Amino acid sequence: MNHTKTILSTVAAVFLFSGLAGAAEYEVTQKNKTFSVKELTIKVGDTVKFTNEDDFFHNVFSLSDLKTFDLGSYPKGEFKSVTFDKAGEVEVECAIHPSMLMTINIK
Amino acid sequence: MKYCGDRLVRGLLLASLVTLGACATAPQTGEEKTALKAGDPSLQHWLLPDTPPYPEDNKPTAERVALGKQLFFDPRLSRHGNMSCASCHSPMFGWSDGLPTARGHNGMLLGRASPTVINTAYNSIQMWDGRKKDLEDQAIGPMEASVEMNSDFDRMFAFLSTNKGYRDAFEKAYPDEGVSKETIAKAIASYERTIISNDSPFDRWVKGDEKAMSEQQVRGFKIFIDPAKGNCAICHSAPNFTDDGFHNLGLASSAGEDADPGRFAHKPIRILKGAFKTPTLRDVALTAPYFHDGSAETLMDVVEHYAIGGVVKENLSPNIRKLNLTRSDKEDLVAFMEALTTEHEPVALPVLPLE
Numbered sequence A: 001m002n003h004t005k006t007i008l009s010t011v012a013a014v015f016l017f018s019g020l021a022g023a024a025e026y027e028v029t030q031k032n033k034t035f036s037v038k039e040l041t042i043k044v045g046d047t048v049k050f051t052n053e054d055d056f057f058h059n060v061f062s063l064s065d066l067k068t069f070d071l072g073s074y075p076k077g078e079f080k081s082v083t084f085d086k087a088g089e090v091e092v093e094c095a096i097h098p099s100m101l102m103t104i105n106i107k
Numbered sequence B: 001m002k003y004c005g006d007r008l009v010r011g012l013l014l015a016s017l018v019t020l021g022a023c024a025t026a027p028q029t030g031e032e033k034t035a036l037k038a039g040d041p042s043l044q045h046w047l048l049p050d051t052p053p054y055p056e057d058n059k060p061t062a063e064r065v066a067l068g069k070q071l072f073f074d075p076r077l078s079r080h081g082n083m084s085c086a087s088c089h090s091p092m093f094g095w096s097d098g099l100p101t102a103r104g105h106n107g108m109l110l111g112r113a114s115p116t117v118i119n120t121a122y123n124s125i126q127m128w129d130g131r132k133k134d135l136e137d138q139a140i141g142p143m144e145a146s147v148e149m150n151s152d153f154d155r156m157f158a159f160l161s162t163n164k165g166y167r168d169a170f171e172k173a174y175p176d177e178g179v180s181k182e183t184i185a186k187a188i189a190s191y192e193r194t195i196i197s198n199d200s201p202f203d204r205w206v207k208g209d210e211k212a213m214s215e216q217q218v219r220g221f222k223i224f225i226d227p228a229k230g231n232c233a234i235c236h237s238a239p240n241f242t243d244d245g246f247h248n249l250g251l252a253s254s255a256g257e258d259a260d261p262g263r264f265a266h267k268p269i270r271i272l273k274g275a276f277k278t279p280t281l282r283d284v285a286l287t288a289p290y291f292h293d294g295s296a297e298t299l300m301d302v303v304e305h306y307a308i309g310g311v312v313k314e315n316l317s318p319n320i321r322k323l324n325l326t327r328s329d330k331e332d333l334v335a336f337m338e339a340l341t342t343e344h345e346p347v348a349l350p351v352l353p354l355e
């Protein structure tokens, strides 16, 4: 059972599309109280969509120097997106579950 | 399956879509699929491992646990020599103190209830507001706090390193590490890792003993995990009946400007205003009164609070809403929570070294 969970939790940050301008959208899911990826490397101007796939609410926020945001909390099936406009590193967390952490590297 | 992983992130669009489809068909972990039968495989994730995790540099040994136990019960670690860890975390009160909120240095009334020590060894974060990471990190906190044990560390180190019993015990437990805040904390944490509740009637029922819980208790468990009924397991989740998360429960005390900010003081994110850590429910029948402010006297009071969906709605956790529970549903829930008590061996108090 736990095995299945672990495998599931590695469900990718799915690369969704690449527009003409070169900006891409990525999806990071929240499932079994983990972000689907621990680290994600993207380019300046790319967008990351955070989707909750758990039966309970999650939050998404960052208090990193590079970018500060709080997407609030939302239930299963809902998502919110953030566009990253500066190069550097951003730590993303869930305020409700502090063990949920990931890093986005913006190149 | 591995390739559902991040390696595909930069992969072809088509490949990504295929991956997404494949992953989406994986089984759900919703509690509605749990079979309410003693020993059923779907219940096994509720069992706790016998040995809780510990940090690499503090593997529990008999010497470490014995030293930690002495320190835990020794009031001489406090400034006035009258308060130990056990003053607020007493085995007589389920490793809490039976008070709505704690009493500290000089009997000062503190703002929050003393949380139980039971099963904190399994927590990934400590304290009502999560300001401590692990037990080693937590153990010194109350000694440092001027409103709690208010310890005089210079005097404490001098005492512990000249007292022959303690000097020998430290040397056996932590050879060459000396007497320091670190070794005191490590010893106390090692002792706390032995304060475990994982052999309750519920655990025995999960393992297959159908007589371990009454019919009413099994009904209570069903309500507990049913999202449409009690919805309790949404936060009090398996296996330690906590999600190690932070939620605002809409307690009456959360209204107003002077309300305890809880987790928000450490992480200034809006939903954390008035949010506190989900406590374990193991041995919960031993640890009344309840909530971080001690405002509920009984387990039934707790259930009634959730049934009405909280009192203060401002910044209320979205997991909390008015519940559709009958009187007998509520009684079943309380009966189930009473099935979470492990029958412990009586705690033998340590003899403390006098010189």
Ligand SMILES: [Cu+2]
Pocket (backbone or CB within 6 Å): A033, A057, A058, A059, A094, A095, A096, A097, A100
């Ligand atoms: Cu979360």
